[in-house]
Amino acid sequence: MSFVTKIKEDFSLMAILLIPIAVAINFVGGSLALALKLPVYLDSIGTFLVAMLAGPWVGAVTGAASLLVVSVTDPTSLPWTIVAASIGIVVGYLARYGFFTRWWKIFVSILIIITASVALVVIIRYVVFGGFSSHISSVFAAGMISAGFPFWVAQAASSFVLEMPDKILTVIIPLIVIRSMSDRYLLKFSNGRVFVNARKKNVATSPAVK
Numbered sequence: 001m002s003f004v005t006k007i008k009e010d011f012s013l014m015a016i017l018l019i020p021i022a023v024a025i026n027f028v029g030g031s032l033a034l035a036l037k038l039p040v041y042l043d044s045i046g047t048f049l050v051a052m053l054a055g056p057w058v059g060a061v062t063g064a065a066s067l068l069v070v071s072v073t074d075p076t077s078l079p080w081t082i083v084a085a086s087i088g089i090v091v092g093y094l095a096r097y098g099f100f101t102r103w104w105k106i107f108v109s110i111l112i113i114i115t116a117s118v119a120l121v122v123i124i125r126y127v128v129f130g131g132f133s134s135h136i137s138s139v140f141a142a143g144m145i146s147a148g149f150p151f152w153v154a155q156a157a158s159s160f161v162l163e164m165p166d167k168i169l170t171v172i173i174p175l176i177v178i179r180s181m182s183d184r185y186l187l188k189f190s191n192g193r194v195f196v197n198a199r200k201k202n203v204a205t206s207p208a209v210k
Contacts, residue, residue, distance in 0.1 A: 006190075007057050014188040019062050022046030026066040039136070040166040043070075047088050049174035052100060053189040054090025063088035079128040083120040090116050095191045100175060102197035114167050118159045122152070131155065137162045186190035 023046060030043030047066060051059025065083030071078040090113060094100065099109040099126035125133050131151065132138040137158045144154035178186070178195055 006055075010055035010058050010190045012054070012188065012190065015050070015058045015098045018050055018054065019058065019065065022062045023066045023069060025047045025049070025067060030070070039162060040169060041162075042166065044084065044087065044120045044166075044170050045173050048082060048091050048170050049177060050200055051088045051092035052095040052174055052178060052195075053186070054092070055096060055125055055190045056089040057126075059088030059092040060085040061088075076133070079124050083117065083124060083149055086120055087113060087117055092130070092191070095194060096200065100171070100178075101195065106171065106175070110167055110171050113171065114160065114163050117163050117167065123153065124169065125158070 025046030026043050029045050030041060033040055033042040044063065047063040048060055050062045064081045065080040067077050067084045071081070087111065094109045094112065099105045125131060125138070132142060140158035140161065141154045144158060145151060183196045183199065186196050
């Protein structure tokens with residue numbers, strides 16, 4: 001199967017219908033975190049859910065669309081579209097290769113996602129905003145730099161501190177949702193078979209109930 005054909009397969013009717021729902025989930029989660037002044041973003045839960053189910057490119061579209069919607073009222077959000085789309089791709093491929101089917105793989109996946117996200121955030125923040133944005137992580141970074149930490153160490157560490165709890169929640173919540181889905185529904189998505197096969201394997205290897 002060619003690369004283009006695989007992408008077309010990912011964008012099934014169910015996947016396309018799920019995109020606006022996921023964008024709404026992102027908007028609500030991000031707005032809730034902002035209103036409650038939570039130390040997490042919660043604006044990628046929908047993106048992760050779509051990427052896990054429908055693959056990397058549907059995840060990328062969902063992530064980008066979410067930030068484009070936000071940028072209508074907050075233009076400073078536009079540069080972060082690159083981060084949202086890129087992380088959607090990362091999550092989609094991790095799901096496709098079964099990295100969300102066992103707990104130790106989920107742990108590894110979270111580390112990969114956090115690392116990729118921190119790297120992208122630091123780069124965008126430096127290139128677009130000169131190293132500091134309006135987010136609280138920039139306040140942490142400024143404080144660390146004032147305390148004598150090197151610029152890049154402070155930027156990476158401050159981003160990591162906030163990305164870690166956010167990405168843990170943003171991975172776990174979609175996985176709980178996927179776990180509640182029936183096999184029949186999961187198979188409507190291109191990555192669904194990965195989760196169905198893992199579920200059947202877990203059942204097959206579980207000790208028989210006496």
